[in-house]
Amino acid sequence: MPVTVLLVDDEPLVRAGLRAVLEAQPDIEVVGEAADGAAVIPLVRRLRPDVVAMDVRMPLLDGIEATRALLRTVDDPPRILVVTTFENDEYVYEALRAGADGFLLKRARPAEIVHAVRLIAEGDSLLFPASVRQLAAEYGDEGGNRAARAAMERAQLTEREAEVLRLMARGLSNAEIAGRLVVGTETVKSHVSAVLAKLGARDRTQAVIAAYESGFVAPG
Incomplete structure (x- = not known):
């Protein structure tokens, strides 16, 4: 289709x-x-x-x-x-x-x-990750940061989920993350789904925005 x-x-x-x-x-x-x-x-x-x-x-x-x-x-x-x-x-x-x-x-x-x-x-990877980082660094506001920090704390990501989120923020696809972590692509998909669910994010872009605004990942 x-x-x-x-x-x-x-x-x-x-x-x-x-x-x-x-x-x-x-x-x-x-x-x-x-x-x-x-x-x-x-x-x-x-x-x-x-x-x-x-x-x-x-x-x-x-x-x-x-x-x-x-x-x-x-x-x-x-x-x-x-x-x-x-x-x-x-x-x-x-x-x-x-x-x-x-x-x-x-x-x-x-x-x-x-x-x-x-x-x-x-929806497998982030479009223009460098530009999204730059936008987050320039236009992220303190009110949004406080809310994002609270949401990130509530999410209680596991160590592996946190690692996956950091690689997502760099714009890596599921296959690229799998290669970096030496795991299967299906395993990465499961981690990505868990990250999105815990953050209440609609997709990878929203999860990455939350990661930047919370300070979990530095946008600079």
């Missing part, structure tokens, strides 16, 4: 460019488009895409609020890929904190766009 994608951007040329790149791939299908975040929820409910590629800045409802609304109101929500002009942008970090799974630069090359959609759909 192909990965299905909903495109949400107020610029028609951006949507057309993304559609052309993605639909050239046999394993990706663009199932719909929207010009504003306000249209996301009804389209997601009707089309059930695997991934929403969503502009972070839109005139009526931006990508941050659209992400929050989508995750709050839709059962089994799709993966959310924020599309942005600038990678070191507070809006991007707020979108990740709101629950987005990763981000994509509008100037990205076609191969990078395709890779980002596939990676987000699979």
Whole structure:
């Protein structure tokens, strides 16, 4: 089955460019488009895409609020890929904190766009880990840090789960973590699932954001 994608951007040329790149791939299908975040929820409910590629800045409802609304109101929500002009942008970090799974630069090359959609759909590793570290270092706030520290303490990760989380924060995939720890991939998947459950994180990105904001992993 192909990965299905909903495109949400107020610029028609951006949507057309993304559609052309993605639909050239046999394993990706663009199932719909929207010009504003306000249209996301009804389209997601009707089309059930695997991934929403969503502009972070839109005139009526931006990508941050659209992400929050989508995750709050839709059962089994799709993966959310924020599309942005600038990678070191507070809006991007707020979108990740709101629950987005990763981000994509509008100037990205076609191969990078395709890779980002596939990676987000699979959820196996962190997209642009160095940029996420930089965003966490620059825009993480003290209030969020206190809450994240408390959540990390409550999680009571085992030593191996903590090790897996640190490697996740570096952007390693399950296979790469397995190689580093000399264990099977299925064992790593079990550890990752346990980390997500204990932290109450929707996915790897949210777990890594929590790790940075709690001080468990230094973002610098």
